[in-house]
Amino acid sequence: MWVLFPALTREFVSQVTLGLSEDVDDARPEDVDLLILRNVRRTAGRSTHLMGELKGLKAKVYGLENDLRHL
Numbered sequence: 001m002w003v004l005f006p007a008l009t010r011e012f013v014s015q016v017t018l019g020l021s022e023d024v025d026d027a028r029p030e031d032v033d034l035l036i037l038r039n040v041r042r043t044a045g046r047s048t049h050l051m052g053e054l055k056g057l058k059a060k061v062y063g064l065e066n067d068l069r070h071l
Helices: 007-027 029-069
Strands: none
Touching: none
16 A cells, blocks of 8 residues: 555655654753654554545545446
8 A cells, every 4th residue: 555655655754754853853851752752642643544534535446446347
């Protein structure tokens, strides 16, 4: 699946890395762990949301393929 969307995954990883580096650069050393955990939670939520959208799109494609087969 990742082979189909290499630009999307690269962009996503770069956004996560950029967001993490911006958060960590401005923080005190003792707050870095909390910032990393918050970022992991935020990106995990986004990943879950994106995976749900991809699953829905995949179901639509399979439905369209099935409809085309039965024409």
